[in-house]
Amino acid sequence: MSLWQNSRVLVTGGASFIGSHLTDALVERGAKVRIVDDLSSGKLENIQEHLANGTVEFIHADLREPGIARMAMRDIEYVFHLAADHGGRGYVDLHQAGPASNLFLDGLIFWEARLAGVEKVIFASSGCVYPNFLQSDPDKEIYLTEDLVKPPYDADNMYGWAKLMAELTLKAYYKEYGMKAASCRYFTVYGPRGVENHAVIAMIAKAFIGQNPFEVWGDGTQVRNWTYIDDIVRGTILAAEKIDDGTAVNLGTMERVKVIDAVNMVLEYTGHKAEIKLLTDMPTGPLNRVADNSLAKEVLGWEPQVPFREGLKRTVDWYFATKDREHVRKILSRMLTER
Numbered sequence: 195m196s197l198w199q200n201s202r203v204l205v206t207g208g209a210s211f212i213g214s215h216l217t218d219a220l221v222e223r224g225a226k227v228r229i230v231d232d233l234s235s236g237k238l239e240n241i242q243e244h245l246a247n248g249t250v251e252f253i254h255a256d257l258r259e260p261g262i263a264r265m266a267m268r269d270i271e272y273v274f275h276l277a278a279d280h281g282g283r284g285y286v287d288l289h290q291a292g293p294a295s296n297l298f299l300d301g302l303i304f305w306e307a308r309l310a311g312v313e314k315v316i317f318a319s320s321g322c323v324y325p326n327f328l329q330s331d332p333d334k335e336i337y338l339t340e341d342l343v344k345p346p347y348d349a350d351n352m353y354g355w356a357k358l359m360a361e362l363t364l365k366a367y368y369k370e371y372g373m374k375a376a377s378c379r380y381f382t383v384y385g386p387r388g389v390e391n392h393a394v395i396a397m398i399a400k401a402f403i404g405q406n407p408f409e410v411w412g413d414g415t416q417v418r419n420w421t422y423i424d425d426i427v428r429g430t431i432l433a434a435e436k437i438d439d440g441t442a443v444n445l446g447t448m449e450r451v452k453v454i455d456a457v458n459m460v461l462e463y464t465g466h467k468a469e470i471k472l473l474t475d476m477p478t479g480p481l482n483r484v485a486d487n488s489l490a491k492e493v494l495g496w497e498p499q500v501p502f503r504e505g506l507k508r509t510v511d512w513y514f515a516t517k518d519r520e521h522v523r524k525i526l527s528r529m530l531t532e533r
């Protein structure tokens with residue numbers, strides 16, 4: 195019988211892009227899922243089917259409010275902690291105070307999980323914990339291995355520092371309190387239900403509304419390893435099954451894709467013809483961020499299965515089938531820097 199059959203699981207931030215897909219997969223495996231989400235960036239429509247069928251318990255609340263985290267932990271065995279003050283590159287670069295509140299939120303969740311005696315906490319960490327100084331040359335073929343997160347730490351904005359502190363807290367909790375934990379370092383996730391504040395969805399949205407000239411942040415040479423949502427969810431569940439000691443593992447492909455190449459793939463697949471305009475003053479984040487995923491292969495038996503071109507097509511198809519052009523026109527410029 196699967197570990198998840200009838201297990202009692204809390205997904206914080208379960209109405210989000212990643213959280214809702216994770217919830218789908220846990221429900222499919224037989225878990226009894228409770229979601230707590232304040233809907234500050236998550237959307238009810240992401241979990242609509244579960245709400246209609248009564249397959250998840252949903253609590254609409256801010257986990258930082260007194261008593262909420264404690265109530266959320268009641269009778270829970272596994273906590274997938276995804277709630278965060280988070281956005282895309284524009285948000286992470288331009289907002290420090292909001293993401294700083296994750297220090298408080300993560301600390302509270304882990305504290306309450308320990309008090310409640312939960313079996314394990316699985317944390318949604320990020321490639322933003324890696325030192326910025328390693329990621330500044332787009333011509334270098336570097337792959338970030340987990341052991342590179344060490345002194346001198348140099349995380350990516352307050353958002354990255356909070357993720358780093360949460361990982362370190364979980365390691366200490368395992369060592370000193372015996373609370374089992376795992377951290378998954380997600381690398382630029384994309385797929386259906388993704389939001390326009392992240393690069394791939396922003397590119398698709400611009401093609402959808404016919405933007406011309408087509409605006410690209412930076413000079414387009416930035417390198418990323420966009421990782422498809424289904425691979426991320428599978429890796430997260432494997433980490434929950436196989437890691438106990440707070441180890442942090444990369445969940446990211448090793449496919450190196452330049453922003454400009456991703457833009458060209460979007461234009462080609464959508465058939466949108468436009469002149470490209472490079473906005474070199476806009477935030478780009480690190481110029482070269484790609485994971486090494488050998489630890490995930492070794493510890494989890496995980497390998498990404500969806501190549502970028504294929505995942506991109508699926509995401510474009512979803513976006514074009516579900517979005518309204520007038521609405522996207524209205525929200526797009528705000529969404530590029532907000533959540």
Ligand SMILES: NC(=O)c1ccc[n+]([C@@H]2O[C@H](COP(=O)([O-])OP(=O)(O)OC[C@H]3O[C@@H](n4cnc5c(N)ncnc54)[C@H](O)[C@@H]3O)[C@@H](O)[C@H]2O)c1
Pocket residue numbers: 206207208209210211212213230231232233234235236237255256257258275276277278279280281299318319320321379380381382383384392
């Ligand atoms: N999308 C990516 O590329 C990526 C990469 C690395 C890590 N992550 C992490 O994965 C997680 C999910 O991210 P996402 O991209 O799916 O979307 P997201 O940022 O929208 O997810 C956060 C969710 O938490 C909820 N939330 C925020 N603060 C809350 C609070 N105080 N109480 C209750 N709920 C709260 C939001 O409404 C939202 O549903 C986040 O922790 C994020 O930092 C995402």
